[in-house]
Every structure is written in structure tokens, then in C-alpha cells.
Amino acid sequence: MTPVERRASFSLATIFALRMLGLFLILPVFAIEAGKYPGGDDPALVGLAMGIYGLTQALLQFPFGMASDRLGRKRVIVFGMVIFAIGSFVAALAPSLTWLAIGRALQGAGAVSAAVTALLADQTRDEVRTKSMALVGASIGLMFALSLVVAPLLVAYTGLAGLFALTGGLALVGIAVVIWWVPPEPRQHKNLPRGRLLEVLRLPALLRLNLGVFVLHAVQLAMWMAVPALLVQAGLSREHHWWVYLPAVLASFFVMGATLFPLEKRGYLRAVFLSAVGLIGAVQVGFLAVASSGAPGVGALAVLLFVFFCGFNVLEASQPSMVSRVAPAHVRGAAMGVYNTLQSLGLFAGGVMGGWLVKQVGAQGLFAACAGAMLLWLLVAWPMRAPAAHASGLASKAG
Numbered sequence: 001m002t003p004v005e006r007r008a009s010f011s012l013a014t015i016f017a018l019r020m021l022g023l024f025l026i027l028p029v030f031a032i033e034a035g036k037y038p039g040g041d042d043p044a045l046v047g048l049a050m051g052i053y054g055l056t057q058a059l060l061q062f063p064f065g066m067a068s069d070r071l072g073r074k075r076v077i078v079f080g081m082v083i084f085a086i087g088s089f090v091a092a093l094a095p096s097l098t099w100l101a102i103g104r105a106l107q108g109a110g111a112v113s114a115a116v117t118a119l120l121a122d123q124t125r126d127e128v129r130t131k132s133m134a135l136v137g138a139s140i141g142l143m144f145a146l147s148l149v150v151a152p153l154l155v156a157y158t159g160l161a162g163l164f165a166l167t168g169g170l171a172l173v174g175i176a177v178v179i180w181w182v183p184p185e186p187r188q189h190k191n192l193p194r195g196r197l198l199e200v201l202r203l204p205a206l207l208r209l210n211l212g213v214f215v216l217h218a219v220q221l222a223m224w225m226a227v228p229a230l231l232v233q234a235g236l237s238r239e240h241h242w243w244v245y246l247p248a249v250l251a252s253f254f255v256m257g258a259t260l261f262p263l264e265k266r267g268y269l270r271a272v273f274l275s276a277v278g279l280i281g282a283v284q285v286g287f288l289a290v291a292s293s294g295a296p297g298v299g300a301l302a303v304l305l306f307v308f309f310c311g312f313n314v315l316e317a318s319q320p321s322m323v324s325r326v327a328p329a330h331v332r333g334a335a336m337g338v339y340n341t342l343q344s345l346g347l348f349a350g351g352v353m354g355g356w357l358v359k360q361v362g363a364q365g366l367f368a369a370c371a372g373a374m375l376l377w378l379l380v381a382w383p384m385r386a387p388a389a390h391a392s393g394l395a396s397k398a399g
Contacts, residue, residue: 001128004183008123009132011181012116015077017139018174022088022167023053023107024147025154027224028241033160039097043359044352047225049101051351054221056108057344065114065337073119073185073333074178077112081175084110088168092161103164108344110171114337121324121332122186129324130264134317138253145249149242200335205326208381209319210339212277214346215377216315219280219370221350226291226363227305234296244302252309260314270384273318277381279311281374288367 001009030050034040068076084107091103117133124132155163200206231241263272286304290296320339327335357366 001124001131005124005128005132007181008120008183009135011177011183012120013136013139014177014181015081015116015174016113016136017143018170018177019081019084019112020140021143021147022163022170024144025151025163025167026160027144028148028151028228028238029155029160029163031225031228032238033155034097034100036160037094037097037100043225043355045097045355047351047353047355047358049097049104050355051221051348052101053104053108054217054344054347054349054351056105057111057113058341058348060109060111061114061340061344062334062337064111065118065333065335065340067333068115068118068337069331069333073115073122074182076115077119077178078175080110080112080115081171081178082110084112085168085171085175088164088171092164092168094161094164100160107167111340111344113343114333114340117320117324117340118333118336119182119185121336123183126325130317130321131261133321133324134256134260134313136317136320138313138317140316142249145242145246148245148249152239152241200327200331200338203326205384206323206335206338208384209323209326210342211380212315212377213319213339214342214349215373216280216312216319217343217346218350218353219284219346219373220312221347222354222357222366222370223287223308225351225354225358226366227287227301230287230291230296230301230363231298234298234301236298244298244305248302248306249309251306252313255310256313256317260317264318269318272314273384274378274381276311276314276318277374277378279307280315281371281378283308283311284367284371284374288364288371291363291367 027050031043031046034046034049039045064076064080087103087106087109089103090106091100094100094103117136120132120136121129151163154166158166228238228241231244232238236244260272263269283304286300286307290300290304320336323335323339324332353369354366357369
């Protein structure tokens, strides 16, 4: 990477890390702590409060992405981070589950992911973009691992309100990073012709990737409505769940580095991508078997989570890179907006449907549904072709 590419990659990865750390700190404790609020005794309502963040993200990702094409990436990112911070502080002051959901909805309204990833694509070449996206993915994964360790400790002293207040503070730090560390954004995208939504939606390669990110994040969030309970059932107390999560996440990064980058250089990106989708589907079947056994073991759950994160990290690094390479340059922000909209819809669907499935059919039904969703994705993704380098000029040939 050039010095500008390194600066862009690290600074934008830091923005994602600060934002996602706040969100991930909530994830492992939300279902438990939300039960202490008025109305928190209904798993479906708790799932709605968790997932509504994804709904408002979905509604605003595309407008934010389009706005970044026209008004500039950094301006849109700062505006979105301000809204995210406000939502965090509203949730910190929430007296009930309803107000907690309102705060989560406002957090989601700070929909900056499309603008951030579009800016990263603007500032990196095609041949190093997957590495840049992988750095972002690694920062998110590390924040997830860190949150699993510190969230149970912090919530014991600050409660859920304290975690939301910390999330708001991290968002303010992220604004400072955008203003003073992120390199000046390229101006050439403002001189390109304005694209239309139809141009983004008519490319089969983008449609496959958009469906994929929806399924991936729906499955990811739905899992966490059942996995913590399985670990408790296996005899591992909640404050020790990080003993399983942290090694699984960290080890999966080494697997991603040893497989994705060298195999992509050799022209095997399609094989790696489809294998990752299949692995996550197999993990859901494994969880279904463990949940059906009635006696889950910590070792089996640890192996399943390790395999899940191996597949998840590969897909998190490769999918946005592929979107940025397939999409024409003048609609890159819009394409990332659509992509992130489907990602956010997946988070919303995962939270809502995950809570409903656990309530109606239990963990076995949840994992069966997740396995079916992954199989559908694998079938849709099978005809894919990996985009060539400098694919923005070849978008019409991809897919």
C-alpha cells in the first residue's frame, strides 16, 4: 500500500472499530439486561429492541450513500456519527424498553457504513482493496472479541445505561478521527455523471452480493439469541463466555490471512467465497445437532464458533471489496448504500425473527431456519464470478 492508502485504511478502520465497539458491548448482555426494563419480559420485544437498529440503518443507508456521492463522503460521515451519538445518549437515559428501542433506532439512523466503505474504495486501488476491507473487518472482529471480555465486567458496574453512554463517547472520538486523521477525500467522484438506482439494481453480481450480506447478518444476529444460552447449559457461566469467544475470533483471523489473500491472488476467490458460505451453513447444522442433543459440550460449541468466524471473516472482507470493484465509480456510494441497506435489514430481521423463533420453536427451530437460509444463499451465489482487477470499468461483464 502507498502511505495514503495505509493512512486511509487505518483511520477508516478506526472509525468502524470505535462505532462497532459500542454496538458490540451491548450485544452479549442486551438480552439479559433488557429484561430488567419495563416490558423486558417478552423475548420478541427484546429482539425488536435489539434489531430495530438494523431497520433504521436499512432505511437510511442508501440515502446516505447517495448523499456521499454528491455532497462528499466526510461531511456525510460526520453528520451520521452525530446522530449515532445522540441515539446512544437517548438509550443511556431510557426509563423503559420503549425508550431503549427509540435510542437504538436513532443509533441506526446514523447510517455511515456506506459512506465509509465508499471513501475507503475511493482511496485504495483495486489490487489492495480486499486487504483494506480485511483490515476493517479485522478491526470489527477485534472489537467484537474485546466486547465479549469487557462487556460483562462493565455492565456489572455501569449497567446497560453506562454502556450506551460509553458508546456515545466513542462516537464523538470517531468524529474527531474523521476530521483530523482521515486523508482528504478525492474530488473526482463529484465530477462524474450521477448514477441512478436502476443502474445499481440491474447488475446480477451486485444482486447476489446484496442477498448474501442480508442472509449473513440475519444469521449472525439470530445466532446470538440462542448461543449464550447453550454455553450456559454446557456449564460455562456468562462471565466466562469470552473464554470461548476470544480464542475463536483471534484464531479465525489467522485462517483468513492464510487463505483469502494468497488464494485470491491465485484466482481462487470464487472457491474461497463459496466455501465460506458452505462452512457457515454447516455450522448451523452443527448447532442444530448440539441443541437437539440436550447436553451441549463446551468443546463442541467452541469448535463450531471457530468455524463460524473463519467463514464470517472471509465474507466480511471479500464482499464489500467485490461490491466496490463491480460497481461503476460514479455510483459506488449508491452501490455501497444498497449493500449496507441489505446488511442492516439482515440485522433487523435477525433480531426480530431470532427472538420470535426462540419463543415459538426453540433453539432447534432457530438453527434449522438459519441453515435453510445459508443453503438458499449458496444456491444463489453458485453462478458468481470473481470480479477482475479494475472492475469498475467492467461492471457490465461481472455476474
